[in-house]
Amino acid sequence: MKFLDLFAGIGGFHLGMEQAGHQCVGWIEWDKFARQSYQAIHDVEGIWNASDIRTVRANELPQADCWCFGFPCQDISVAGKQKGFTAGKRSSLFFTVTGLIRDLEEKNRPSYLLIENVKNLLSINRGFDFLKLQIELDEIGYDCEWDVLDSAEVVPQHRERIFIVGHLRGRRTQQVFPIIQSDRQAISRSDATNTLTTRYGEAQGAGSYIAEGQPQKIKSAPKIIVNPHGFNKGGVKSIVPTVTAGSFKDNTFVLKVREATKSGHDVATIGDSINFAQPNSKTRRGRVGHGVANTITAGMEQATLTDDLKIRKLTPLECWRLQGFPDWAFNRAKQAGLSDSQLYKQAGNSVTVPVIKVIAEKMKIS
Structure with missing residues (x-):
């Protein structure tokens, strides 16, 4: 046609x-x-x-x-x-x-x-x-x-x-x-795979990966430093209010993310997405995308928890990949x-x- x-x-x-x-x-x-x-x-x-x-x-x-x-x-x-x-x-x-x-x-x-x-x-x-x-x-x-x-x-x-x-x-x-x-x-x-991963892509354009960046081996649990205006740049140590604490559970790193639920938070693990729009909101839910991103918006207010235990904003390329x-x-x-x-x-x-x-x-x- x-x-x-x-x-x-x-x-x-x-x-x-x-x-x-x-x-x-x-x-x-x-x-x-x-x-x-x-x-x-x-x-x-x-x-x-x-x-x-x-x-x-x-x-x-x-x-x-x-x-x-x-x-x-x-x-x-x-x-x-x-x-x-x-x-x-x-x-x-x-x-x-x-x-x-x-x-x-x-x-x-x-x-x-x-x-x-x-x-x-x-x-x-x-x-x-x-x-x-x-x-x-x-x-x-x-x-x-x-x-x-x-x-x-x-x-x-x-x-x-x-x-x-x-x-x-x-x-x-x-x-x-x-x-x-x-x-x-x-x-x-x-x-x-229908998952938001932090693996390095096996082939350009393949659907088996979304996030960019070569993974690093984890030797210890570093302190998570979050800069809401650039993310992990220049040693800035400001903390996004949405993120409350990080710890290991069953040998898996988990990050508590504030949500308007009974528990008051959801848990993000490596490869999950975190929506940081309106970080001080007391009514927002669904901030954590378990293996997937939330809806990509024109303002782009999402991050991911990477293999080296850092939170970083999704890149423009990743957002285009998420749109296919x-x-x-x-x-x-x-x-x-x-x-x-x-x-x-x-x-x-x-x-x-x-x-x-x-x-x-x-x-x-x-």
Whole structure:
């Protein structure tokens, strides 16, 4: 199939769709840094593109079988102001997309819509916003199905997102959900251990490792020094309030991490992730990811406990790996001059590539 990549970011949809055998015929992205990465990563020479979807006219768009888009979630996410996707300035861009479809003759409309957003879309404004989305899709001729998928099925990152597939009525499209594999509803990846490890990678881009750095042999239990502004640099001895104490239990080093639970803490061991967002919060739970990362965000507020018993922030490369991007894609973006802060942001704003691939593999037109 041919597809359009809207709100393209760094091209998570592009890469996943391409891996499933589909062809990109156009893309739209307004952020200049994301465009810089997109052009460095993907072969887009000669492919139609635009920077602002609000200025695009329907007759300018190349014809495509599928439109892919994860419209902005800032007005929907639990981390945002939750104005809703109809009242919020950014998330209401969903209706800009459907407006373009309304302006197309039915024969030129895409057979599929592949839409991604935060899980909160299901419940914000007591579910009325999601109902409005379904009504809008119905009015422009699309039946829809949806499911909430966790990226942890394919990469070591808990990231629940809703995926909506629209089917243009009258076209012979194939149902996508549920995704079943190995006699269970799942999306799995044969080349991944699904754990956040601190092993050095055996092969570049393989799913058998995520964290960087050569492990060191442990001769004794060193004092854990944590610097929240750089982590283990320059001998700074400030302690993140989230981390309370470290000790050995059954010959395994454990680190107590403050959480709003009955015990008051969770325990992190080597290879676990630690979320240090809002360190003084008395209501936060789930700070420790046991073998996996929490949801990668644009701000990147996660660390890992390493083999040499240090706490360090996840690197931009690790965050891209946790989103399923191969190392060559990250390297191209890095070599294009992107800063670490932009690379963190781009990983947090992306979709998880293997999730897109497994959905795209089921999208066919008879």
